[in-house]
Amino acid sequence: MSVLGIDQITYGTDDLLLARRFFQDWGLSLASESADELVFECLNGCRVIVAAMDKPGLPTAIEEGPTLREVVWGVETEADLGRYADAIRNDPGFMDVVVDGARRIGCTDPNGLAVRLQVTRKHAVPEVRSAQMNTWSDRPRVNAPAPVYERATPIEVGHVVFFVADVKAVEAFYASRLGFVSSDRYPNRGAFMRCAPKGGHHDLFLLQLPTGKRGINHVAFTVRDIHEVFGGGLHFSRCGWETQLGPGRHPVSSAYFWYFKNPAGGLIEYYADEDELTADWQPRDFEPGPTVFAEWAVDGGLDGHTRRQRGAEAGGKFLTEKK
Incomplete structure (x- = not known):
């Protein structure tokens, strides 16, 4: 169960x-x-x-x-x-x-x-197809280009993140009442939890601030792959919505992300390629900080029209052309 x-x-x-x-x-x-x-x-x-x-x-x-x-x-x-x-x-x-x-x-x-x-x-959504990634050691995508998405169609709500007044009390509730499992922690500050021993890195993240603030941090929507993170984010940017941070990559969960500001509350995220864990996984402790949150990230996002960082000039047909 x-x-x-x-x-x-x-x-x-x-x-x-x-x-x-x-x-x-x-x-x-x-x-x-x-x-x-x-x-x-x-x-x-x-x-x-x-x-x-x-x-x-x-x-x-x-x-x-x-x-x-x-x-x-x-x-x-x-x-x-x-x-x-x-x-x-x-x-x-x-x-x-x-x-x-x-x-x-x-x-x-x-x-x-x-x-x-x-x-x-x-x-189930049997028609969902995700990109295969060619690496040095494994090259499954043959005679086929990787997809390019004009927009995202999220598969599901993958996880939620809340600011909590007492992270230990809330973590204990989800573990004892609902059977959630701890994936990783910021000791006394944050808890990444998944619904079951086998599953994605986290379905719930609890974050305690020094102020004791309670509220929503963000809701994350699962998309197929990194290409849909980019395609969805570029479309959303073209629609005029404001990036909070991204695209980027989380080192804790390995997931690629793009966060936007949400008028309904908190932030909203496209993400893909999180770690898959089993009962053999041992939770790790991390000291929170910018490089733990993001291995890399684009501040201000990408412009949906130029496909470059906001404010960057995009002249010329090729990058090698000189003005």
């Missing part, structure tokens, strides 16, 4: 019209909309809900302004759901309800976030 991953997230926003354009530009499909709620889907059915901040029933925010209000994790079976219900039954905010005809359980984590579980509604 283990959590499979993120099934759904919910934002609370003060500008639904702006959020509609933002998430459609990001590459999500609009599944439905009403006066106070937008429902988007990734390729595998993972949902992103954006609701008006004053919508009745919206979980309480852990910070002021637009932010992430709820994370729904998927499990495999109804029996799994029952066992998790027993595990969290005595936690604050416990709930056991029916949503859209299916059972959903939940509680409030030690950071104040609404945590929910349901039998997963995600589905």
Whole structure:
């Protein structure tokens, strides 16, 4: 029994019209909309809900302004759901309800976030094809160019990152109640956690700041490969959205990234090529710092039109041509 991953997230926003354009530009499909709620889907059915901040029933925010209000994790079976219900039954905010005809359980984590579980509604995406990488020792891509993407179509919400007031308490909650496993740590500062012993480097990252701030840092969307990170980021840049940092590469998880500012709260990330871990993995300790966060990164992003760093001149047909 283990959590499979993120099934759904919910934002609370003060500008639904702006959020509609933002998430459609990001590459999500609009599944439905009403006066106070937008429902988007990734390729595998993972949902992103954006609701008006004053919508009745919206979980309480852990910070002021637009932010992430709820994370729904998927499990495999109804029996799994029952066992998790027993595990969290005595936690604050416990709930056991029916949503859209299916059972959903939940509680409030030690950071104040609404945590929910349901039998997963995600589905396989057999048509997804990722680029094969030719290296010195392994050259699987033969007589075929690597892909070039005009935009991204995210597969799913891959992980969420929160600022927490007490990283040890929140890490212990996800480990003891939901069976999450620690991947790596910033001792007393941060915890990278995955849903199960076998899986991607992290589904959840908890970061404690000296100020004790609580809130969303970012939501990360999985794309096929590094080429889609670039293609998606360039398209999003052409749409006029502002880069926070990237493209770049994380040395801790090995993933390539590109972060943008999100009007619905925090940051939003395209990422690909994270490490795959098993039960044999031993968590490492890192001292947080710029070179630990990013092996390399482009400050300000790339311009979607010139395909170069913002502000860089792009004259000439070839780089070898001289003015």
